[in-house]
Amino acid sequence: MILYTFKKGVNVIDRLNQSELREMWEDLGMNLELHDQLLESNSRLFKKTHLWQKKRPAAMKLFDRALHDSHGQRVAEILDYRKGGGKSVGTFCIYVPDEIAMAANVLTIPLCGGSGWSVSYADEMLPRDICPLVRSTFGMALSETCPYKTLKEYPLGETTCDAKKKTWDLFGIPAMEVPQKKNEEDRKLWISEVTTFMKDMEKVSGTEVTVDKLRDSIRKCNRKRVILQQINGFRRLKTPPISGLDALLVSQVALNMDIDNFISAGEELLEELMERADNDVSAFDGDGVRVLFAGTPSPMGYAKVHWAAETSGLQIVADESCTGIRYYRDLVPEDLDTLDEMIEAIADRYFKIDCPCFSPNTERFDNIADVIDEFQAEAVVHNILQFCHGFNIEAGALDKMLIEKDIPSLKIVCDYSEEDGEQIKIRMEAFREIIESKRNR
Amino acid sequence: MILYTFKKGVNVIDRLNQSELREMWEDLGMNLELHDQLLESNSRLFKKTHLWQKKRPAAMKLFDRALHDSHGQRVAEILDYRKGGGKSVGTFCIYVPDEIAMAANVLTIPLCGGSGWSVSYADEMLPRDICPLVRSTFGMALSETCPYKTLKEYPLGETTCDAKKKTWDLFGIPAMEVPQKKNEEDRKLWISEVTTFMKDMEKVSGTEVTVDKLRDSIRKCNRKRVILQQINGFRRLKTPPISGLDALLVSQVALNMDIDNFISAGEELLEELMERADNDVSAFDGDGVRVLFAGTPSPMGYAKVHWAAETSGLQIVADESCTGIRYYRDLVPEDLDTLDEMIEAIADRYFKIDCPCFSPNTERFDNIADVIDEFQAEAVVHNILQFCHGFNIEAGALDKMLIEKDIPSLKIVCDYSEEDGEQIKIRMEAFREIIESKRNR
Numbered sequence: 001m002i003l004y005t006f007k008k009g010v011n012v013i014d015r016l017n018q019s020e021l022r023e024m025w026e027d028l029g030m031n032l033e034l035h036d037q038l039l040e041s042n043s044r045l046f047k048k049t050h051l052w053q054k055k056r057p058a059a060m061k062l063f064d065r066a067l068h069d070s071h072g073q074r075v076a077e078i079l080d081y082r083k084g085g086g087k088s089v090g091t092f093c094i095y096v097p098d099e100i101a102m103a104a105n106v107l108t109i110p111l112c113g114g115s116g117w118s119v120s121y122a123d124e125m126l127p128r129d130i131c132p133l134v135r136s137t138f139g140m141a142l143s144e145t146c147p148y149k150t151l152k153e154y155p156l157g158e159t160t161c162d163a164k165k166k167t168w169d170l171f172g173i174p175a176m177e178v179p180q181k182k183n184e185e186d187r188k189l190w191i192s193e194v195t196t197f198m199k200d201m202e203k204v205s206g207t208e209v210t211v212d213k214l215r216d217s218i219r220k221c222n223r224k225r226v227i228l229q230q231i232n233g234f235r236r237l238k239t240p241p242i243s244g245l246d247a248l249l250v251s252q253v254a255l256n257m258d259i260d261n262f263i264s265a266g267e268e269l270l271e272e273l274m275e276r277a278d279n280d281v282s283a284f285d286g287d288g289v290r291v292l293f294a295g296t297p298s299p300m301g302y303a304k305v306h307w308a309a310e311t312s313g314l315q316i317v318a319d320e321s322c323t324g325i326r327y328y329r330d331l332v333p334e335d336l337d338t339l340d341e342m343i344e345a346i347a348d349r350y351f352k353i354d355c356p357c358f359s360p361n362t363e364r365f366d367n368i369a370d371v372i373d374e375f376q377a378e379a380v381v382h383n384i385l386q387f388c389h390g391f392n393i394e395a396g397a398l399d400k401m402l403i404e405k406d407i408p409s410l411k412i413v414c415d416y417s418e419e420d421g422e423q424i425k426i427r428m429e430a431f432r433e434i435i436e437s438k439r440n441r
Numbered sequence: 442m443i444l445y446t447f448k449k450g451v452n453v454i455d456r457l458n459q460s461e462l463r464e465m466w467e468d469l470g471m472n473l474e475l476h477d478q479l480l481e482s483n484s485r486l487f488k489k490t491h492l493w494q495k496k497r498p499a500a501m502k503l504f505d506r507a508l509h510d511s512h513g514q515r516v517a518e519i520l521d522y523r524k525g526g527g528k529s530v531g532t533f534c535i536y537v538p539d540e541i542a543m544a545a546n547v548l549t550i551p552l553c554g555g556s557g558w559s560v561s562y563a564d565e566m567l568p569r570d571i572c573p574l575v576r577s578t579f580g581m582a583l584s585e586t587c588p589y590k591t592l593k594e595y596p597l598g599e600t601t602c603d604a605k606k607k608t609w610d611l612f613g614i615p616a617m618e619v620p621q622k623k624n625e626e627d628r629k630l631w632i633s634e635v636t637t638f639m640k641d642m643e644k645v646s647g648t649e650v651t652v653d654k655l656r657d658s659i660r661k662c663n664r665k666r667v668i669l670q671q672i673n674g675f676r677r678l679k680t681p682p683i684s685g686l687d688a689l690l691v692s693q694v695a696l697n698m699d700i701d702n703f704i705s706a707g708e709e710l711l712e713e714l715m716e717r718a719d720n721d722v723s724a725f726d727g728d729g730v731r732v733l734f735a736g737t738p739s740p741m742g743y744a745k746v747h748w749a750a751e752t753s754g755l756q757i758v759a760d761e762s763c764t765g766i767r768y769y770r771d772l773v774p775e776d777l778d779t780l781d782e783m784i785e786a787i788a789d790r791y792f793k794i795d796c797p798c799f800s801p802n803t804e805r806f807d808n809i810a811d812v813i814d815e816f817q818a819e820a821v822v823h824n825i826l827q828f829c830h831g832f833n834i835e836a837g838a839l840d841k842m843l844i845e846k847d848i849p850s851l852k853i854v855c856d857y858s859e860e861d862g863e864q865i866k867i868r869m870e871a872f873r874e875i876i877e878s879k880r881n882r
Contacts, residue, residue, distance in 0.1 A: 127833045127854075129570070159621040162603045165800045166834035175800055177627070180600040181618045185633045189626045359606045359616055387828070392568045393607035413568075 013073075013080050021072050024079065028151070031144040038145045039071065041117040042301055045418070049307040050245055055283050057276065059269040060246050066253040066265065070300060074256060075147040081107065082151060087205045090148060090155035092137065092164060094322050095178050095353060097194055097346050099332065102217035102259075103209045104201035109148050110255040111155065113137035114301030116416030118145060125170065130163040131385045132415040133299060138167065153204050160357040161390055180359055187351060194347040214342050218332045224259055227266035228328035234273045235317045236375050241276035242269075243283040244293060244316025245306045251323045252300040288315040289435045292377040294368060295395070296385040297322035302416055305383040305424060312428035318375040320368055321383075326353055329367075356390035364394075365401050372407060379435050380409040381428075408435055454514075454521050462513050465520065469592070472585040479586045480512065482558040483742055486859070490748040491686055496724050498717065500710040501687050507694040507706070511741060515697060516588040522548065523592060528646045531589060531596035533578065533605060535763050536619050536794065538635060538787050540773060543658035543700075544650045545642035550589050551696040552596065554578035555742030557857030559586060566611065571604040572826045573856040574740060579608065594645050601798040602831055621800055628792060635788040655783050659773045665700055668707035669769035675714045676758045677816050682717035683710075684724040685734060685757025686747045692764045693741040729756040730876045733818040735809060736836070737826040738763035743857055746824040746865060753869035759816040761809055762824075767794055770808075797831035805835075806842050813848060820876050821850040822869075849876055 016024065025032055046067065050056075066074070078088065088107040101108045113136030121139035128135075140146035157168035157175035168175045176193050179186035198209055231250055234241050242250075250269065254262050275281075291309065293316045298306065309316055319325060332349045336342045354364035371377070380402055382395045395411050402409050410431045412424055457465065466473055487508065491497075507515070519529065529548040542549045554577030562580035569576075581587035598609035598616035609616045617634050620627035639650055672691055675682050683691075691710065695703050716722075732750065734757045739747065750757055760766060773790045777783045795805035812818070821843055823836045836852050843850050851872040853865055 125837060127830070129828060130830050130834070159800055162798075162830040163834065165621065166797060166831055166838075169801045170834055170838045177620070177622045177624075177800075179618070179630070180606065180621070183618075185630045186618070189620070189630055192626045356607060357603075359600055359618075360610045387570060387830075389568070389571050389603040389828075389830075390607055393571070393604065393611055396566060397607075397611045 013077055015073055016076050021076075024076060025147060028075075028079075028147055028149070029144065030147060030149075034143050035071075035145045038115060038117045038140070038143075042115055043068070045301070049303045050249065052311065053243060053245065053283070055243075055281070055285070056246055057242060057269060057272045057283070059265070059272045060249070062265040062268060063246070063249050063253050066257050066261075067249065067300060070253070070256045071147050074258070075151065077258060078107065078109065078148075078151050088152045089201075089204065090152045092155070093158045093160055093178075094327050095158050095160065095350055095355075096156060096176060097197065097350055099214065099217040099221045099346055100194065100198045100209065100343075101201050102220065103214040104198065105205045105207040106153075106201045109152055111137055111146070111148055112255075112297065112299040113140050113146075114252070114299030114416065115140070116302075116418060118143055119416055121145075126167065129387050130167075131161075131296070131388045133297065133385055134163050134167055136299075136301075136416060138171070160355055161388070163387070178355075178357055180357060182351065182358060182363075187347070190351050191344055191347040194350070195343055198343065209339070211337070211339055211342070214339065215334065215336075218342065218346070219334055220259060220263075222331045222334060223263055224254065224266075225328040225331055227263060227270065228254060230270055231266060231273065232318070232325070232328075234277055237277055239280050239282035239284075240315060240317055241273045241281055241283055243310055244319065245303055245310055246283065247316075248293075248298055248303055248306050248319060248323060251319065251327060252298070254327070255323070256300060284310075284315050286313075288313050289379060289432050290315050290317045290375070290377050291379045291381050292316075292318045292320055292368070292372055292375065293324065293381050293383060294320040294398070295383040296388050296391045298383070299323065304414065304416070304418070304421055305381065305412055308412075308421060308424040308428050309381055312425050313432045314379075314381070314428055316381070317377055318371050320364075320371055322355075325367070325371065326355070356394045361394060365398060368398065369401065369405065372405065378407070378439075379431070380407055381431075382409060382411040384411065384413045386413055386415045408438065454518055456514055457517050462517075465517060466588060469516075469520075469588055469590070470585065471588060471590075475584050476512075476586040479556060479558050479581070479584075483556055484509070486742070490744045491690065493752065494684060494686065494724070496684075496722070496726070497687055498683060498710060498713045498724070500706070500713045501690070503706040503709060504687070504690050504694050507698050507702075508690065508741065511694070511697045512588050515699070516592065518699060519548065519550065519589075519592050529593045530642075530645065531593045533596070534599045534601055534619075535768050536599050536601065536791055536796075537597060537617060538638065538791055540655065540658040540662045540787055541635065541639045541650065541784075542642050543661065544655040545639065546646045546648040547594075547642045550593055552578055552587070552589055553696075553738065553740040554581050554587075555693075555740030555857065556581070557743075557859060559584055560857055562586075567608065570828050571608075572602075572737070572829045574738065574826055575604050575608055577740075577742075577857060579612070601796055602829070604828070619796075619798055621798060623792065623799060623804075628788070631792050632785055632788040635791070636784055639784065650780070652778070652780055652783070655780065656775065656777075659783065659787070660775055661700060661704075663772045663775060664704055665695065665707075666769040666772055668704060668711065669695060671711055672707060672714065673759070673766070673769075675718055678718055680721050680723035680725075681756060681758055682714045682722055682724055684751055685760065686744055686751055687724065688757075689734075689739055689744055689747050689760060689764060692760065692768060693739070695768070696764070697741060725751075725756050727754075729754050730820060730873050731756050731758045731816070731818050732820045732822050733757075733759045733761055733809070733813055733816065734765065734822050734824060735761040735839070736824040737829050737832045739824070740764065745855065745857070745859070745862055746822065746853055749853075749862060749865040749869050750822055753866050754873045755820075755822070755869055757822070758818055759812050761805075761812055763796075766808070766812065767796070797835040802835060806839060809839065810842065810846065813846065819848070819880075820872070821848055822872075823850060823852040825852060825854045827854055827856045849879065 118139030122135035559580030563576035
């Protein structure tokens with residue numbers, strides 16, 4: 001039976017009603033009028049992109065709710081945690097090692113914005129021709145519609161792209177240095193950065209990271225990743241029991257939910273997917289064309305390309321993105337005995353992430369080839385957030401490999417606006433037809 | 442007396458006539474028809490941007506000729522050098538240490554394109570929304586109009602921005618890793634990269650880098666930088682004897698000319714500037730408004746913003762760019778005795794470059810403040826090549842500092858196209874009026 005509550009969540013506090021939520025937002029110094037607009041926009045979009053689906057797992061209700069709670073109940077949880085002395089830092093990238101922060105009793109709050117509504121508010125400080133992710137994030141901060149703005153000791157950036165790197169400088173945000181190559185000297189630099197991060201987190205909370213604490217947090221973060229692996233693993237089936245849209249939603253909220261609540265909700269979803277798999281219940285109508293989604297992250301609030309694809313007869317069976325495989329593929333070994341070994345292993349785990357910030361990034365090509373085979377994808381949809389030079393140029397190199405494998409690909413470069421949704425759908429439909437006719441060759 | 446030949450040039454070969462040049466280009470596999478278009482475009486633009494000036498130093502003829510020779514006589518020189526067994530690598534950035542290549546008997550050939558003509562030819566491989574510098578360079582390569590395409594063992598990139606970094610990957614070009622912070626771990630990484638570069642250069646030429654050879658090349662590269670410092674130093678004067686347009690041209694051709702020829706031409710120009718300075722001869726009519734040009738590089742062929750500024754009553758008295766101060770400010774100590782010391786000193790010299798690829802890049806702010814004082818600039822013109830996220834976002838942070846110093850600034854974001862020249866001029870004229878009225882406050 002699917003309950004409308006989390007089974008084992010440890011951070012469950014009383015649910016706030018609407019007027020309590022508004023009071024909280026006011027206390028947080030937010031602009032309620034603009035925030036209402038943001039919520040209305042997000043809610044309308046979610047209905048459009050997700051609720052047309054007729055065969056969603058019932059447990060998706062948990063993730064739908066988590067999405068809607070992200071500016072409400074989740075904020076209340078974190079506020080409650082902070083009132084009790086809990087510490088937190090804001091993050092913008094999956095390179096920041098969660099297990100270390102967790103072992104130092106510091107909560108990481110991913111802050112990447114996926115809402116087109118807030119993008120133009122970034123104009124006050126940022127150029128218009130940088131990626132919508134950065135602009136959406138800072139647009140929320142500048143329009144006072146981000147509830148997390150004051151809910152952290154500080155935000156922590158990283159050096160994964162020019163736009164983010166210089167935005168940190170502009171706003172005086174400290175940043176971890178992610179190297180640009182994967183040589184031994186780079187690995188040393190990265191280990192040093194991870195070590196510094198640990199010391200910083202210890203300073204933030206006044207809590208020393210011990211072997212036991214770090215082992216626990218490694219296990220917990222691995223548990224979360226394994227659940228994501230298992231949920232997404234079902235997408236290998238000929239009749240995927242979960243759609244691309246819903247798998248994306250699970251990943252998106254995984255970044256925001258309390259980890260125990262997420263694990264509990266994920267287990268509930270897993271049980272249902274298992275049952276569906278046993279009974280060949282697909283999330284899709286008919287067979288469709290199996291595609292791999294590859295490219296830039298799709299932060300919470302953004303699912304336009306998934307929607308355009310899956311309303312056009314494409315079935316997204318894998319997400320090669322930071323809100324997909326890149327987030328959960330690699331685990332940290334759990335059987336280590338010293339802090340140094342653990343730090344090194346954690347650094348190595350994050351160092352494996354195949355972001356285009358690395359040159360060359362051939363690991364990514366190998367990983368994509370593997371995923372195509374494993375998930376039997378017939379085609380690739382590249383989604384590139386506009387002005388993301390890294391993913392955009394790399395798509396050209398990737399295509400060389402895809403052409404060799406005889407895998408058709410479609411590149412969609414877009415921002416978070418809604419206006420081009422139908423145009424993208426037309427391209428998706430034409431792409432589906434091309435693949436179907438290729439089948440009959 | 443100013444001669445129309447270089448006084449001490451060591452690489453002087455017989456000048457090729459037009460039909461010999463065409464034969465050479467044909468032998469190099471170039472597309473002569475398109476190359477004629479490129480030359481015609483460059484030549485027309487040069488007349489427009491530079492030859493309206495009435496008070497140019499006579500010695501500028503040497504640099505005008507070097508510019509026109511860049512696809513002709515200079516290519517013939519390098520071809521001759523290579524036929525004699527000489528080795529060369531192509532470069533795209535001032536982070537590649539010239540002294541090391543030179544000590545290994547390898548010629549570095551800077552390849553950054555500044556021609557708007559070739560930009561659209563990059564469409565074949567590259568996105569349209571990356572900077573025109575990268576597109577112009579690869580547009581020339583793809584349209585077979587770059588004479589240097591085959592005149593090198595290989596091109597060597599660096600990781601200073603996303604667009605370049607991923608372009609290297611796309612074209613299979615190796616790259617030096619420039620770190621993103623200036624901590625000790627970064628310095629170590631950079632020294633290791635510089636050491637690897639030395640070994641690579643030794644492999645390319647089969648020539649071992651020795652203490653003596655490296656000392657000689659350090660001295661020669663320093664000599665070139667000192668000449669550039671001296672030439673540009675005259676711009677401190679109340680009546681600058683050289684315009685911003687011409688100072689830029691000197692820097693542009695400094696990157697392409699044979700170093701001995703450049704030193705010789707530079708000395709000739711220096712003599713004349715000295716004489717002009719003694720007699721208060723300005724390159725400008727009247728006083729004008731003294732401005733600092735700051736921002737992205739202006740590679741050979743591109744001088745639109747300098748032209749717009751100086752035809753609108755602004756006098757560019759300093760260039761804070763890779764085709765300006767950033768190229769020649771820092772010298773390498775000449776009194777070192779071991780190879781290790783020299784390598785480290787060279788690495789440190791290049792590590793000082795204040796490129797926005799570093800986070801934070803506060804050194805640049807301090808340097809700009811110093812230059813403003815030293816050159817008595819009343820205002821700053823930021824020129825940002827379109828889609829250069831690094832310089833564009835950093836301009837916002839720089840402006841905070843400029844506002845504190847009560848220095849007005851104007852940001853021009855543009856590409857290499859000619860069409861917006863007049864619009865930029867209108868903005869320059871308005872900017873000049875603002876500064877003039879500020880004077881009377």
